[in-house]
Amino acid sequence: MVQANMDRRTFVEALGALGALSIAGVGIGSQPSVAVAAESAFPPPQTGKPVEAKVDPKTGDVSVNEDVIVRYSGCVGCYQSCGNRIKLDRATGRVLGVGGNPYNPSGAVKPLPFEAPLEEAYRSMSYANGAGNLTRGTICGRGNGTLDAVSQPGRITTPLKRAGKRGEGKWKPIGWDQLLKEVTEGGKLFAEIGEDHDIEGFKAVHDTVTPINPEQPDLGPKSNQIIIWNTRADGRRQLNARFAQTFGTVNNFSHNSS
Template identity: 60%
Template structure:
């Protein structure tokens, strides 16, 4: 046992050596992937994670060759209120989202970040740690998790209309044209499920002259019956508030106003 024992100094030296080897192996694999030397087709090899590479960067000359089969879109993340940037990779043929990464143009993802005037070829170069890249954008785990939200089979992607009693949890999909017509014009919108109640639409409420209740003038005009409740600080609040106020209602409440 004495031949195999290590003192503290020897142990730390061994751990440090293993860490250096691991880092070297990781960086080596990254450089191979970034240089498009991973196994796959001769034209555009597939990365080790099985995803198609969006571009090849010649580390010697800086030349960028873009894969036309892959779409890259620079946008913003809605995973939280920070509204960081993101970089979404899509399969052109199917429209399927492949991966999400950091947006090199966004200050929350990279420092230094790319100026908006920098061409997209520079953004492709940031995908490699080599070749003198200016920055390497990242995004947090919550931002990565947005991909799961996008692919959820129960994600709501069309307007839903109640198809049963209130609280019964029954819904049916309708078209956008039907939604706009019913919300605007109102009427007996639930006659198909046996309800005789008339639902007022936006047109009936667009009245900034008539008091909502003459006995309670502080309630304001009929148009105050339009209420926008709940939104986010990512642009939707500003748009929604402007619409409600232009409609003639003061009742616009943000996400935190409850």
């Protein structure tokens, strides 16, 4: 809201300052809800997210807000390999916003060279020294969905073990050490909920000699009972393929396998 006693010239000057100084989260979907320019007639903010840096429109000097961490990274929302720019609250680690990466040619017009300092990234996305907005790093709706994905209350961040009958949808969190032990050793893993049968762990299944079923030799050895279902190919596919070969299973699939 603009103050009632603001004249036209002051209003136009304030808009110019707003564009120059409030550069938090430049990019589609990452504009802050409230941005206030210094030395303008705008009222102080009541809500909104902190600005990570300000650029002096005349000198180009950069003032960084140390309470906000900015990380230039890459989006894995699809296979386009666009760059993204993540803003984090230093005190809590909470994600404040996601925007485009000005260094990445997949999402930036006139991308910056990789050796350009971070201060130059702030300047390039501002209107300092009358140069205009030189670089616009953007990211699509799926990339912006990173904010919701990370902040989703139902996001699974710890291993879950079935705590009821199959299909009941009952789960309980367990630690990583317990997960690794149970998956490796096997045993009566669900005895506490009344299931008395033994479940083979990786150690028992790791057998490249004994057939799964002697009457159906085409099924191969017991090691083929392990199925590895891969996700993205950004390093994990090679790791999974190496594990499958070492373990002795032919059942190694990527998410785009037919």
